[in-house]
Amino acid sequence: MPISVDEYAAQFAHRTPAEAFGRPSRPLTKEKILELLEFSTAVAHCWISKEEGVEPLFPGASEEVKMLAQQVLDRDNHMRAIIAELPARVRSPFGGREREDLRFLGTFYGTWEDRHNTRPFVMLMFHWEAAVEAYDYISEINRKALHSAVNENQLDARLFVGWQHFHDPNINAWERGKTLLAAHKYEVRIHEAAARRGILLHSLAHVPSLTSRQSARTGVSQAALRQRWA
DSSP states (O other), X not given: OXXXXXXXXXXXXXXXXXXXXXXXXXXXXXXXXXXXXXXXHHHHTTTSOSSTTSOOSSTTOOHHHHHHHHHHHHHHHHHHHHHHTSOTTOOOTTTTOHHHHHHHHHHHHOBGGGTTSSOHHHXXXXXXXXXXXXXXXXXXXXXXXXXXXXXXXXXOHHHHHHHHTTTOTTOBHHHHHHHHHHHHHHHHHHHHHHHHTTOOOOOGGGSOOHHHHHHHHHOOOHHHHHHHHO
């Protein structure tokens, strides 16, 4: 029997995205920085394909969103190049300096109020179109997960908590990105399990584009969505 949203929400009502996903802290070693870059790169690839000829998770994104995603990739690749050139004895490109560590961490932790700053990852996570598309996708995955789960142990609590709090004023770009990747990883895991059983599932990655999907479901125009999320 499917698990209802209310049942699951009651169980995790006390949890916050910060508790669900944690938050990296300093000092930032080379290894920790590379892990953070792996995360932001994976999020950016939801809008820009990782491989030629393969559609990204959101293939119908606007040029503005794709530009932000590309800026994230450019920043990440630039940082990787800097780290690759460091001598083995150097533990961090920031030299353990608190101010520089915190500045780098800040490129992940901006909130809604920071959506117009110069940090591309924060701007991507709070861009009105990217936010609507990500939330729509996460909602679909949660709905399917709740419908198919036999018990709570089969569900990813982090995904549910991130979805519940996606529009909270204090949620940050890190937590939104983590929620999106949790949804995508859950979908991939389900597809792989189905493939092992010989079942062909229709991928959510190839549903109609944001505008047509949202308009068909809610009757809300793109202009109305922009007004809501801008």
